[in-house]
Every structure is written in structure tokens, then in C-alpha cells.
Amino acid sequence: xxxNFALRISHSCxxxxxxxxxxxxxxxxxxxxxxxxxxxxxxxGSNVSEDNVYCLMEAADLFQLSAIRTxxxxxxxxxxxxxxxxxxxxxxxxxRYHDLAHMxxxxxxxxxxxxxxxxxxxxxxxxxxxxxxxxxxxxxNLVPMPILxxxxxxxxxxxxxxxSRVDKAITxxxxxxxxxxxxxxxxxxxxxxxxxxxxxxxxxxxxxLGGESxxxxxxxxxxxxxxxxxxxxxxxxxxxxxxxxxxxxVIPTMQHPRLYPAVATRDYEVFVAGGYxxxxxxxxxxxxxxQSHVWTTLTPLPVSLQGAxxxxxxxxxxxxxxxxxxxxxxxxxxxxxxQNCWQExxxxxxxxxxxxxxxxxxxxxxxxxxxxYLGTLFDSYSGPQIKGRYSTLTNEWSYMxxxxxxxxxxGITLGFRRIYCLGGHDGIHYLNTVEKYNPHTNRxxxxxxxxxxxxGVTAGTVHVPVIKExxx
Numbered sequence: 001x002x003x004n005f006a007l008r009i010s011h012s013c014x015x016x017x018x019x020x021x022x023x024x025x026x027x028x029x030x031x032x033x034x035x036x037x038x039x040x041x042x043x044x045g046s047n048v049s050e051d052n053v054y055c056l057m058e059a060a061d062l063f064q065l066s067a068i069r070t071x072x073x074x075x076x077x078x079x080x081x082x083x084x085x086x087x088x089x090x091x092x093x094x095x096r097y098h099d100l101a102h103m104x105x106x107x108x109x110x111x112x113x114x115x116x117x118x119x120x121x122x123x124x125x126x127x128x129x130x131x132x133x134x135x136x137x138x139x140x141n142l143v144p145m146p147i148l149x150x151x152x153x154x155x156x157x158x159x160x161x162x163x164s165r166v167d168k169a170i171t172x173x174x175x176x177x178x179x180x181x182x183x184x185x186x187x188x189x190x191x192x193x194x195x196x197x198x199x200x201x202x203x204x205x206x207x208x209l210g211g212e213s214x215x216x217x218x219x220x221x222x223x224x225x226x227x228x229x230x231x232x233x234x235x236x237x238x239x240x241x242x243x244x245x246x247x248x249x250v251i252p253t254m255q256h257p258r259l260y261p262a263v264a265t266r267d268y269e270v271f272v273a274g275g276y277x278x279x280x281x282x283x284x285x286x287x288x289x290x291q292s293h294v295w296t297t298l299t300p301l302p303v304s305l306q307g308a309x310x311x312x313x314x315x316x317x318x319x320x321x322x323x324x325x326x327x328x329x330x331x332x333x334x335x336x337x338x339q340n341c342w343q344e345x346x347x348x349x350x351x352x353x354x355x356x357x358x359x360x361x362x363x364x365x366x367x368x369x370x371x372x373y374l375g376t377l378f379d380s381y382s383g384p385q386i387k388g389r390y391s392t393l394t395n396e397w398s399y400m401x402x403x404x405x406x407x408x409x410x411g412i413t414l415g416f417r418r419i420y421c422l423g424g425h426d427g428i429h430y431l432n433t434v435e436k437y438n439p440h441t442n443r444x445x446x447x448x449x450x451x452x453x454x455x456g457v458t459a460g461t462v463h464v465p466v467i468k469e470x471x472x
Contacts, residue, residue, distance in 0.1 A: 066396075083115075085104045089101050098315040098362070205225040206413055206460070211454040222452075235462075268463060274305040319342075321348055356368050365389060406427065
């Protein structure tokens with residue numbers, strides 16, 4: 001039924017619209033009907049499959065069915081593997097599903113060896129000519145030793161120039177280990193800085209940035225990740241597959257101490273915009289690169305803001321709401337990276353500040369915060385419902401589920417496929433509590449608290465390479 005439904009939408013209905021040419025009001029009614037019918041046909045994505053997902057994506061784009069688009073993106077992101085990551089990437093790029101395409105691209109990078117072999121095996125005869133050129137893109141010194149050894153026994157690679165490169169890489173790695181002249185010193189070195197790091201995975205790291213403590217603005221940064229028993233002011237540069245941290249670096253402080261800034265992350269970078277330094281509002285923007293390990297200044301915001309939300313949606317940096325010189329904002333700003341400037345986007349329906357913003361596959365979530373109505377805490381179980389979900393497909397804001405605990409001035413980040421809310425204020429107390437939201441079950445859960453009660457805190461998630469522990 002569901003596959004036929006998608007096909008009827010994408011072909012028969014298109015022909016009907018082309019011949020009937022309905023009025024805009026009639027078209028809106030039809031689209032709303034299709035949206036409801038599609039949601040009823042695919043509750044919670046339970047009926048979406050590999051056979052119908054691309055038909056559904058076509059129908060969702062044609063009729064702007066944002067709910068179905070979200071279901072398809074969740075299905076594809078949760079079923080990514082080495083055999084479909086490239087096709088998902090291509091389809092997502094063609095349909096401008098930038099977040100899904102980026103996720104598939106990163107998966108392909110982290111599983112390049114498996115994806116390459118599967119791609120070659122799919123049609124060995126026609127793709128054999130591309131084998132050497134593709135394999136030449138691999139830095140074999142970064143490939144774990146067991147994978148290198150397994151390549152020597154793969155019949156697909158038995159006649160390629162690749163084997164000679166594998167032999168050379170194995171020789172280089174063993175030579176570096178055992179011919180260094182001081183093996184005891186090599187093994188006793190805790191940092192192993194002269195080893196070549198070989199990894200094929202990454203681990204997410206959550207950062208807490210800035211805030212206020214004892215009446216002063218903070219520029220310091222705290223870090224938490226799997227394997228840490230507490231929050232720390234150092235960040236691991238490499239992590240062993242068994243959880244051991246090979247090397248750590250002290251996280252540099254921000255150029256401008258600030259509370260209430262807007263923060264967003266992209267791969268190995270954290271962007272911080274606006275805020276307050278106890279004496280004045282800020283419009284300055286800076287970002288931290290995990291690779292360069294420094295903070296860099298960007299073009300300032302058009303207005304000085306505190307308490308705004310920030311997030312990357314479909315590859316673009318969004319700054320949402322906040323409190324300016326004249327009160328709470330409902331405007332939304334987009335950073336045009338190529339032109340190094342800021343542009344206005346579709347505003348929120350409510351003036352709102354000190355909120356948290358998160359993005360999941362092209363959908364923007366605005367959580368918590370304060371409004372102009374008697375300082376009411378938004379998105380709490382006792383507060384008024386507001387439209388806090390924004391779809392880039394329809395450019396509209398819609399209602400979403402409420403938080404389990406009312407709070408404002410808190411940090412928010414996406415980690416381990418969950419939305420994390422850190423610290424803030426509940427109208428009475430400063431908080432160090434942390435809770436996470438599961439978008440698939442629409443439920444909130446409590447997690448470990450931070451060491452320090454942080455008000456006006458921000459948070460971000462970055463990735464750290466994971467290297468495989470090899471026998472020596």
C-alpha cells in the first residue's frame with residue numbers, strides 16, 4: 001500500500017495538477033490532505049523500506065511534505081552502511097538534503113576501504129580500470145595493520161599494483177617500530193608522538209564554553225566524552241580504540257570572555273557568536289578549530305545579541321532570536337560563508353531569547369528560553385506552547401513537544417544522536433544538571449551533571465580520531 005501511495009503521488013497526481021491547474025487555495029488543501037494521508041500511511045517510519053524510500057523522497061519534495069521528508073532522512077541516516085553510503089550521498093546532494101549528504105559523506109570517509117572494495121566488487125569487469133587510481137587516494141600509513149594484512153589475501157586486489165604499496169606500507173610501519181634504535185624508549189613513551197597515527201573512526205566530544213561564575217564572564221572551555229569520569233579542561237587529540245587517551249591538549253580560552261553566546265559546531269570546528277561580557281552586548285564572532293587548536297575571528301553579526309541560538313542547517317550557519325538593545329528578537333540570521341556576510345531568513349513567530357537551538361536532518365528545533373510575556377519560561381510542562389520546529393523545506397515554524405524541565409540560559413548540543421541540554425536557570429536555581437532528548441521516542445532523560453553550576457553556558461560537539469590498539 002505504501003509504495004503504491006508514493007507512486008500515485010509522484011506520477012498520477014502530478015498529471016492531474018498539470019491538467020486541472022487548481023487555484024492556490026485549492027492546492028494548499030490538497031497538499032494538506034496528502035500530508036495527513038502520507039503520515040497515516042507511514043506512522044513513525046515503520047513502513048519505510050529500501051524499496052520505497054526514494055519514491056517517498058520524490059513525493060515529499062514535489063508536494064512539500066516535510067513530515068515524510070523527515071521520516072525518509074531518519075530512515076536513511078539510521079541504515080547507512082558501506083554498500084549504500086555513496087548512493088545515499090548522491091541522492092541527497094541531488095535533492096539538496098545537505099545534512100543527510102554530509103552524514104553519508106562522513107560515513108564514506110570513515111569506511112572508505114570497505115566502501116571501495118564493495119564498489120569494485122559490484123561490477124569487477126567494468127570498474128577494474130578505475131581500481132589503481134582510486135586506491136592511490138588512500139594513505140596506507142593511516143590504515144590499521146590488520147586491514148593491510150587482509151588486503152593481501154583478497155582476490156579482487158591480487159593482480160593490482162596495490163599489493164606492492166601494501167607491502168611497502170607494512171615494511172615502513174614495522175621499520176618505524178623496531179628499527180628506531182631505542183625500542184624501550186619507544187614503548188615507554190606515553191604520547192607516542194613519533195608513531196604514525198592510524199585510525200578509521202571518530203569519537204564525539206562535548207564542550208561547555210564560557211558562561212558566568214562568581215560575577216565574572218568566563219572564557220574557559222570544559223570537555224566531556226566517553227571514557228572521561230568527569231568534565232576536564234583538556235581535549236584528547238587521539239583516542240585508542242579501547243578508550244585509552246594517547247594525548248591531550250589544554251583547550252585554549254576564547255578571545256572574548258562571554259556569557260549567553262550562540263554556539264554551533266561543524267565537524268572539527270566550534271562557532272561562537274554574540275553574547276555579553278558583564279558590561280556590554282557583543283556582536284563578535286569567532287570559531288575554534290580542533291585541527292589548528294586556535295580561535296579565529298569572523299565577520300561580526302549585524303546586531304549585538306545575547307541569548308541567541310545557533311545551528312548549522314543544510315550546511316548554513318543560523319543565528320536564531322536572542323535579546324538585543326531594544327528587547328527580545330524573533331529575527332533569524334544566516335551566515336553566507338562565500339560572501340562573508342549575514343542575511344535575514346524566515347523569522348520565528350514569537351520574540352524569544354536565551355533559548356537553545358538544535359538541528360536534526362534539516363529540521364531546526366528551538367527549545368526553552370524566555371519571551372516578552374512576563375518572562376515566561378518556554379517549552380516547559382507548565383508553560384505555553386509555541387512554534388519551535390522549523391522546516392527548511394516549507395520555510396515554516398510548527399509546534400513541537402515540550403521539555404521535561406523548564407529552563408533558560410542553558411547550553412545545547414547534539415551528541416550520540418541525542419539533543420543535550422546543559423545547566424541554565426529554572427526560574428529559581430542555577431543548574432548543573434544535564435538532560436538529553438531522543439527525537440525518535442520524543443522523550444527526555446537525565447544524564448551526569450557538570451562539576452560547576454553554569455548560567456548562560458553554551459555547548460558544542462566535535463569529533464576526535466580513534467586509533468586502533470595493535471599488537472606489538
